[in-house]
Amino acid sequence: MNALNRAITAAFDAVLWPFERLGPGWALILVSGIFGVLALFLFKHVSAQKRIKHVKDRIKGHLIEIRIWQDDLAIVGRSTIKVLLRNFQYLGLNLLPFVPLSIPFLFVLAQLVVRYAYQPLELQAPASAWMAGRGTTLEIQLSDEAAARANEIVVRVPDGLEAMSPLVRIPSEGRAFQEFVARRTGEYEVVIEIPGLGSATKSVVAGDVNPRTLQPSRGSGFIDALLWPAEPTFEASSPFESVAFTYPDRDLGWLPGGPGGIVLTFLVASMLFGALAIKPLKVTI
Numbered sequence: 007m008n009a010l011n012r013a014i015t016a017a018f019d020a021v022l023w024p025f026e027r028l029g030p031g032w033a034l035i036l037v038s039g040i041f042g043v044l045a046l047f048l049f050k051h052v053s054a055q056k057r058i059k060h061v062k063d064r065i066k067g068h069l070i071e072i073r074i075w076q077d078d079l080a081i082v083g084r085s086t087i088k089v090l091l092r093n094f095q096y097l098g099l100n101l102l103p104f105v106p107l108s109i110p111f112l113f114v115l116a117q118l119v120v121r122y123a124y125q126p127l128e129l130q131a132p133a134s135a136w137m138a139g140r141g142t143t144l145e146i147q148l149s150d151e152a153a154a155r156a157n158e159i160v161v162r163v164p165d166g167l168e169a170m171s172p173l174v175r176i177p178s179e180g181r182a183f184q185e186f187v188a189r190r191t192g193e194y195e196v197v198i199e200i201p202g203l204g205s206a207t208k209s210v211v212a213g214d215v216n217p218r219t220l221q222p223s224r225g226s227g228f229i230d231a232l233l234w235p236a237e238p239t240f241e242a243s244s245p246f247e248s249v250a251f252t253y254p255d256r257d258l259g260w261l262p263g264g265p266g267g268i269v270l271t272f273l274v275a276s277m278l279f280g281a282l283a284i285k286p287l288k289v290t291i
Contacts, residue, residue, distance in 0.1 A: 007228060011235035018117045019218060030122050031258045034268065035275045041114050042276025043283045045107055050289045053103040059290045061099060065092045100291060112232060115272055120236040123265040124220040124253035127212040130187035141170045141185040144208070144251045146198055149226075152245030153180025155200055162197040166190040167210060180247075188212030200245055208249040209237060223250035 025033035068085045075081040127142055148156055156177040161184050163169045171185040186196075191213025199205035208224050211217050219236035225248040226240040240246050255264035261271055284291060 007231040008238040011231060011238075014113055014117065015219070015235055018121070022121070030256070031261045034118060034122050034258070034261065034271055037118070038272040038275035039279030041111065042278070042280035043287075045111065045276065046280045046283050046287055046289055048107055049103055049291075050287060052106065054099055055290045058096070058099045061092055061096045062290070065089055065096065068092065113235070115269065116233055116235050118272055119265050119268050120219040120221050120234065122258065123256060123263070123268045124222065125256040126215055126217070126220065127188045127210065127253065129189065129191065129213050132189075141187040142251050144184045144186060144196065144249070146182040146246065147248045147250075148180035148182075148200075148245055149247045150180070152200065152203060153177070155203060155245070156180050156182055158200050158203075160199045160201065162199070164194045164196065166192045167194055167196070167212070191215055193217065196249075198246065198249055204243070204245050206240060206244060206246045206249060208251075210251070220253055222253045223248060225250075 022033055022037060025036050028036070068089045071085040072082050072089075075085075130140060144161065146159060146161075148159075154177060156175045156179075159173065159175055159182045161169070161173050161182075163184075163186055166189055167186050168189055169184055169186045171183075173182055173184045175182045188210070192211075193215060194210045194212070195207045196210055197205060197207055206224075209221070211220055221234050221236040223230070223234055224237045224240070225234065226242070226244060226246070230248070231239045255267070257263055258267065261267060283289075
């Protein structure tokens with residue numbers, strides 16, 4: 007899965023480069039729209055177009071029956087039941103093809119989130135002016151097998167970042183927390199280690215830099231690999247289940263920011279572009 011994510015990330019780097027010259031907001035809209043049209047094109051070839059058209063025609067026919075024979079309750083009742091049953095058939099014919107189509111689009115959406123949802127951590131003033139709660143909390147979750155060794159966790163924060171609290175360990179939950187701040191612009195690697203058991207890193211970006219991707223969480227397993235493609239997942243033998251913190255939401259101007267805003271923009275733009283392409287592509291929905 008990590009190899010697949012690297013290949014997809016490289017492909018998106020190449021595909022998005024010309025669009026990003028227009029700005030991240032327009033790149034997000036245009037790429038979402040293109041994939042919406044692509045989804046419609048694929049839907050045309052994986053769905054039963056003739057059956058969809060047949061079912062729609064039958065629904066129209068039953069509605070006409072209801073209109074013509076509106077004074078005959080028996081005919082109206084039978085036609086109403088037929089309309090309801092045909093609608094279930096119609097929904098099934100339209101929704102089932104989207105099940106296999108949803109898989110590649112989850113990869114697309116994950117790429118858009120790590121590219122446009124976040125911005126680097128803000129730099130904080132020197133420690134003399136710093137107040138508790140203004141930092142960023144690093145959260146470490148161990149696997150069930152390693153949870154009992156949470157007291158042995160060691161966190162090494164690189165120069166340019168600064169730990170602002172002791173490392174708080176909760177062995178009963180296999181978790182640990184530490185608050186830190188960014189002092190200088192840069193791209194860093196925080197090292198988390200359990201001596202004799204294993205170590206891991208988590209990338210942190212701060213200040214006035216513009217990386218291609220930003221990922222607040224690094225985890226293990228298929229779901230984490232699907233949702234967070236910018237960093238490799240932990241190996242199966244790793245004692246770490248996840249290492250995460252929170253990046254600020256990116257300001258996209260008139261578009262909503264954050265992961266929720268990216269998902270909303272993607273859905274709206276892809277559906278709008280797709281709707282405009284229905285007639286040119288001669289798709290029956």
